[in-house]
Amino acid sequence: MENTHILSPPVSPSKISESQKYFWLISYALFLIFCGFLVNSPSRILSGIFRIMTSSGNLFTDYIQIGSLGSALVNSGLLTLLNTLLAKKLKIKLSGPLTAALYTMCGFSFFGKNLFNSLPILLGVYLYSKWTKTPFSRHILLALFGTALAPAVSFVTFGLKLALVFSFPLGLLTGLIIGFILGPLAGHFVSFHQGFNLYNIGFTAGIIGMLVTAILRITGHQVENVHYLSSGHNLFLATILYFSFFILAIIGFISNHYSCQGLAKIWQSSGKLISDFQQIGGYGPTLINMASLGIFATTYVLLIGGSLNGPVLGGIYTVVGFGAYGKHLKNCIPVMLGVLFLCLLKGLNPADTSIILTTLFGTTLAPICGYYGAFWGLLAGALHLSLVSNVGWLHGGLNLYNNGLSGGFIAALMVPLLDTLHQVKKEQHDEQRKKKG
Structure with a gap:
């Protein structure tokens, strides 16, 4: 925020x-x-x-x-x-x-x-x-x-x-x-x-x-991450998720006078703070955007063979919530793909709960993709996967938003470099135009 x-x-x-x-x-x-x-x-x-x-x-x-x-x-x-x-x-x-x-x-x-x-x-x-x-x-x-x-x-x-x-x-x-x-x-x-x-x-x-x-x-107390994870509830939880997201989309569609007008404005937004999608596209399109993210995230987890456990539900609902405040399919998918590509390159299992969470919560960096382009979104996702597994030890799992901590460092690293790169390109472009003029 x-x-x-x-x-x-x-x-x-x-x-x-x-x-x-x-x-x-x-x-x-x-x-x-x-x-x-x-x-x-x-x-x-x-x-x-x-x-x-x-x-x-x-x-x-x-x-x-x-x-x-x-x-x-x-x-x-x-x-x-x-x-x-x-x-x-x-x-x-x-x-x-x-x-x-x-x-x-x-x-x-x-x-x-x-x-x-x-x-x-x-x-x-x-x-x-x-x-x-x-x-x-x-x-x-x-x-x-x-x-x-x-x-x-x-x-x-x-x-x-x-x-x-x-x-x-x-x-x-x-x-x-x-x-x-x-x-x-x-x-x-x-x-x-x-x-x-x-x-x-x-x-x-x-x-x-x-x-x-x-x-x-x-003071002598051990604080470490733990791994208490459930499994075997995919059918019931997927039914709840899909039902709620389809209802959300229907509410958005009806409240927007049976249209998706305004959704394009949301997708054109970079998502950089502060991006209130209700102001940008309207209430109805915002609900449709949230529902589309929820359906996509749930389907992704199921397709890769992941388990809909407590942490994964947390990831899905967070992505849906930020569908009203910075995230849409256009700026999230490249970041998720960046995590997935590096995961496969390193021989990791994308269905592992920790990897799924990195993929979902890594969309905290969606504004980088929306502002600078899909390639940089891919890179942001890959860098995020590299860092997030190392910062968790620092707070021992006492901070639930571990990806927010990692995302802050990745953004702080990438944004100044990208701004400099874009400024240099702009100056070169301006210089070429002057020579042609």
């Missing part, structure tokens, strides 16, 4: 009311909860939610594996519902950035975020708003995306092997401090990558996560 304190008002030629926009998200959150109770009994869901809330949450803690499929769906639905109702209560317009934040929350609630570890960070951002004497509504994006560091709260509470009477308040304090310091840091770090890394809070969270992990390690 280029400026996490600004929510630009959406412009909708079809005059869709804010209540109607919120109705879709609330309905979808309730749909996820309903699906959860379809597959598991209430008692199993409750016990699964308890296991989810008392897990460390480090990457990759798949809540379907830790709890159950039903409890993971309910956890995602509840977090999406509560945060959507919070935004509605604050009377915030459901813009592209806010849509991206809520869908990202929905996705990461399948691995890493839960009702316990997210709340202290939200409260920390609230305290920051009080300290700066600014409305909390201006910081809602910071609060929602800032839950990237939710595993830090869980790890301090349940991973230090301290008595709960000590670890519980210490975990809450950790979350409050993280939420409080996110604000002043996020606004400064965006200049590091110049808006070409869509997961700006992921980069900020990565830096904070590195500091928290360093403190924990120097």
Whole structure:
């Protein structure tokens, strides 16, 4: 997020009311909860939610594996519902950035975020708003995306092997401090990558996560990535995903007067921050764009033989959410292909969950493709795969937006070089025109 304190008002030629926009998200959150109770009994869901809330949450803690499929769906639905109702209560317009934040929350609630570890960070951002004497509504994006560091709260509470009477308040304090310091840091770090890394809070969270992990390690605590991954749920989850994305496309098509007019404007956008697609193309085309990304991402995972587990669901929902704020097929596919090409070149398995996540989340660099061209998007994807596997150790999985951290470094490396290259080409072109003139 280029400026996490600004929510630009959406412009909708079809005059869709804010209540109607919120109705879709609330309905979808309730749909996820309903699906959860379809597959598991209430008692199993409750016990699964308890296991989810008392897990460390480090990457990759798949809540379907830790709890159950039903409890993971309910956890995602509840977090999406509560945060959507919070935004509605604050009377915030459901813009592209806010849509991206809520869908990202929905996705990461399948691995890493839960009702316990997210709340202290939200409260920390609230305290920051009080300290700066600014409305909390201006910081809602910071609060929602800032839950990237939710595993830090869980790890301090349940991973230090301290008595709960000590670890519980210490975990809450950790979350409050993280939420409080996110604000002043996020606004400064965006200049590091110049808006070409869509997961700006992921980069900020990565830096904070590195500091928290360093403190924990120097005090003798091991903080490492984990790999709790589920499998065997592809049919059921694919049905949910395809159904929801087709409904999303239909809603967008109907609300846009039964047309796709405006979608071309979205595809012409580079996606560089801040690119609110509701302002650029309208509400209906934005929903169609989100649905097309969701269908493409889900189909890609299935075609390569991947598993629709918690982390992969997080990747798909995040791509869909940012379909309202920077991503479209035109600027995402080259980046994904760059990851895939290097993966095959190195003999890696593209169906491995970590590779799938790099492919999906690597689209944080979609603006590079949209701004500089498809070739540079391919290169950005390849470089991202090379780096992302090495930066995770620095924060030990306490930052859920690991790709946002890696993407920030890749953008910071590529953008100045590409700007220089384009400037030199422009000067040479101008010089040739003068000679011909």
